Amino acid sequence: MRPPRLLETTASLAAVVLLTVFSGAPAFAQQPPQPLPTDQKGCLGPPQGTERSAPWAQQRLAPERVWPLTTGTGITVGIVDSGVDGGSPQLSGGKVTAGVDVTAPGGRADTDCYGHGTFVAGIIAASRDTTTGFAGVAPGASILPIRCAKLGEDGSAPVLTAASLGDGIRAAVDGGARVINVSASTTVDDPKLSSAVSYAANRDVVVVASAANSAQQGDPVTYPAAYPGVIAVGAIDRDGKHADFSQTGSFLSLVAPGVGVTSIGPGGPGQWQGTGTSYSAPFVAGAAALVRAYHPQLSAGQVKHRLQVTADPPAAARPDxxxxxxxxNVVAAVTRVLPEEAGVLRQLASPPPMGPVPDPEGEGNGRMVAVLSLVVAGALALVLVPALRLMRGGSERNWAVRRTVRVRSRETGP
Structure with missing residues (x-):
């Protein structure tokens, strides 16, 4: 006589429960971040993927090592760009102020159709979130959005002018920014833009600017990056090599990750991937925010000096x-003692020891899986206990178990 099919039914039920648990996440959360569109027309849609672990740029710079000392709290970073979406989940909760729209007097800049400014702001100050390994360099900093360009009438990319960049820098200074990020450039040495950079310098504001992406198109000198006092930032890839598109020149101050870097976008949760010196500059702006928060005695010029001399040097003579x-080098920029600053700095705390990059799956996602595992275990117990009792009764009735069936559990997950 064949044994009852209760064990087969129980195994099938367990498989269904496990498949339901591990496939219940939204589809977009199971995808990695998608590249930003290169032919974007109109507004950028919400991100269609999620960075589950720490992105390569965050692993390389390891800003979380100095967060026990400072997260940039108290520092406002001006983003002279396309606006910043203050409702993006990792920028919500009052992190983004109303800002200024210099293209529309009296307008706000805490929305962002094009998405460029939101991506930049995320690299600087995105909050930590247990659903993702991505976070900004200075998650405690505040963001002052300054919109200096809007989409073209045909939905094409925003058109910037040297004059609008100058207006944006001035608005950021007047709005209380201690650090300003300009991920845009022009080849025009415009008096209005030059005057705005001087205006920031005279008010002790750090200005960080992208070097631009035209190294293979003649490698022209770009502004505001090339103006004295500005921290001009180029791009490296994940191997630490100069990105072939990244502008070069004697005005270049530093480099930072700029190939396949991760950040957020407007309109919803998740992340995008982007490439360009536009996305290298905010890593340095975030580092500047950390330095300004931890060393408030330093002037803007001293912050630039500290970022340069604590950088991981190139193989050639500096500056290359x-x-x-x-x-x-975020950790060194915040913690290193420089002899030339003697008498200026307070006693420095040692950074925490280097450890593994935090994995969100070991935090929020891990807790979720643990809870769900307990639920599954309880459900299986309710089925298996009666089954075992029936089997024991069956054995007493000479139900012979003819074979052992091994069930291979298959686990699917994000």
């Missing part, structure tokens, strides 16, 4: 035309 003073 393609790498400047080297790759920004």
């Amino acid at each position: 035309p393609g790498l400047g003073w080297g790759t920004v």
Whole structure:
């Protein structure tokens, strides 16, 4: 006589429960971040993927090592760009102020159709979130959005002018920014833009600017990056090599990750991937925010000096035309003692020891899986206990078990 099919039914039920548990996440959360569109027309849609672990740029710079000392709290970073979406989940909760729209007097800039400014702001100050390994360099900093360009009438990319960049820098200074990020450039040495950079310098504001992406198109000098006092930032890839598109020149100050870097977008949760010196500059701006928060006695010029001399140096003599003073080193920029600053700095705390990059799956996602595992175990117990009792009764009735069936559990997950 064949044994009852209760065990087969129980195994099938367990498989269904496990498949339901591990496939219940939204589809977009199971995908990695998608590249930003290169032919974007109109507004950028919400991200279609999620970075589950720490992105390579965050692993390389390891800003979380200095977060026990400072997260940039108290520092406002001005983003002279396309606006910043203050409702993006990792920027919500009052992190983004109303800002200023210099293209529309009296307008706000805490929305972002094009998405460029939101991506930049995320690299600087995105909050930590247990659903993702991505976070900004200075998650405690505040963001002051300054919109200096809007989409073209045909939905094409925003058109910037040297004059609008100058207006944006001035608005950021007047709005209380201690650090300003300009991920845009022009080849025009415009008096209005130059005057705005001087205006920031005279008010002790750090200005960080992208070097631009035209190294293979003649490698022209770009502004505001080339103006004295500005921290001009180029791009490196994940191997630490100069990105072939990244502008070179004697004006280059530093380099930072700029190939396949991760950040957020407007309109919803998740992340995008982007490439360009536009996305290298905010890593340095975030580092500057950390330095300004931890060393408030330092002037803007001293902050620039500290970022340069604590950078990971290039193999060639510094400054190198393609790498400047080297790759920004967030931990050293905050913690290193410089002899030339003697008498200026307070006693420095030692950074915490280097450890593994936090994995969100070991935090929020891990807790979720643990809870669900307990639920599954309880459900299986309710089925298996009666089954075992029936089997024991069956054995007493000479139900012979003819074979052992091994069930291979298959686990699917994000």
